[in-house]
Amino acid sequence: MNYAFRFNVVWDHFPELMNGALLTIELSATAMAMGLGLAVLCAYGKSAGPRPVRWLLAGYVELIRNTPFLVQIFIFYFSLPMIGIRLTANSAALAAMTINLGAYASEILRAGIEAVPRGQVEAARALGLRRLQIFRSIIIFPALKAVYPALTSQFILVMLSSSVVSTISAVELTAVTNSLQSTTFRSFEFYFVAMGLYFAMSLGFRASLSVIYWAAFERSR
């Protein structure tokens, strides 16, 4: 194979790549925060809600976990306008990412909640704590701590799968990379650099999530 690499083309366009990476970070970080919030709400609804709510939540989780992310994105961007809900590419991407992460994270949280000893919940009830208080202090906090590593992996996965949203014209890192490689034809160079940027972002998110873990669970000890 006698391919002549020309990385100088990539460095000429590096600011554009960084703009794309910035949108990837924004979308991912927002989806992580909102997705986790959604997952906690689902967990509460599942443990304390009336039966129809529990069925509805179970349906949501199964529907999202058993359909492709790409199809979910298409529905948010291309199908919702048919019923009058018009989202921009970025909002459609964010909504799809949040709803997708919410389903997966609520399943991960369920495992953590099941690991909380029943005795603790019964003790809290005997002490007269209300439902929401029990959920907040006895169930969700230890559960989050127990499943934090699994949640971290899911968060990173959401960041990586955000590359798919370029298909609906959101201009994140993969979209910028695709545009640049198709106008300069230096596909190897651009994809290599994009890979490096994704790897760096993964490491950055992992580090930030570790700091959040320390701040939330370790510092108080």
Added chain:
Amino acid sequence: MRKLFKLFVVVVLAVAPTILAAYPARAENTLDRILKEKKIRVAIDVANPPFGILDSSGQPDGSDVAVARQMAKDLGVELEFVQVPSTGRIPSLLAGRADVTIASISITADRAKTVMFCNPDGALLIVILGPKSLAIAAPADLAGKRIGITRATLEEATVPKMAPQGTNIVWFDEIGATIQALVSGQVDAVALTSFAGSAVASANPGKQIETKLIVTTAYYAPIVRPGDFELRQWINTWIFLNTQNGTLAALYKKYTGVNLPPLPVF
């Protein structure tokens, strides 16, 4: 132990000539390899009507596909399709996944820096398409509108240059997504080939989609890797012969419904 060593020597001596014979003295070119393996790998884009589509049974069809089939038949080799998205038409060729790409790739000076064009085997028109209610009569009217275009197409190379300041260009990875964006109203207008345009218009009669502007006329050609002169020369010969005997014109008419304009050569 010595017996084993002897056996090893015998095996090496027996195998060595076959291994050495696998490396010919002269570097083998792509055309030689195609003829020897009796197989040509052709990259096609089946999401680009009417040049490349999937028929009702999921098989590749369209004018590019028909050209590839006829070419492989005349070359006397088996045909293997490598289906790629429009963004993958050049990278997959450069990565060696295909020997030639036949996917209505318009000839541009920029692309020719990376791949070698054969002589053109067809022509197409790039147009701006929008609903009847949208007022676009000149390029200046594109300002403030959301115009959907597909990456790695001729639209990408031409529309941004003619669009005035303030045009909001929205990029999609596939022509299908661009069309869907127009139909669902996510963009005001799109740039497509005139053929894709008329297919979209007739498939969505309720939307009253019409041609607003003609952006450019372009010739498209098969592409090969830089240095594959032998393969390029064979394809050019094939294009010459099939221009003369009318096969190219017949295939073009069959899929696009219009007459093939005279094809220049270079």
